[in-house]
Amino acid sequence: MASRDVRIARTAAAQHCSRAVAAAQVDKADEARRRFVRQNFDADLDDPHAYDLVLNTDRLSARAAAEVVIAALRQRVREPVAAAPVVTA
Structure with a gap:
């Protein structure tokens, strides 16, 4: 993501x-x-719960953002997130 002003300039x-x-x-x-x-x-684009990772490219270069994404993917492959337990009534 980036601010509207930065996206307009780009x-x-x-x-x-x-x-x-x-x-x-x-x-x-x-x-x-x-x-x-x-x-x-059927989702809201602005819902922060819909995303695993959000990077603000106002503050990060494309290269830095790519490195963060790669690091996050490597971490996720090494330590997969366990599925949430199913709760029944």
Whole structure:
């Protein structure tokens, strides 16, 4: 994840467009993503419980974020999380 301002700046640079055009693209993509997740998974994109790991790329480079993801995956492979016990009434 990244702040809206950072995503707009990155989009403007990547697309060689104005910040206004980039902002419209970012907003359109956000809405499409939110709609897709709601329709296909009946989930809220902003629910922190839906994620194992969230990285803020405002503060991390792509390389640093990739290294964190790799470390988390290696840890998970070494020490799988046990399934939660089933509770019956």
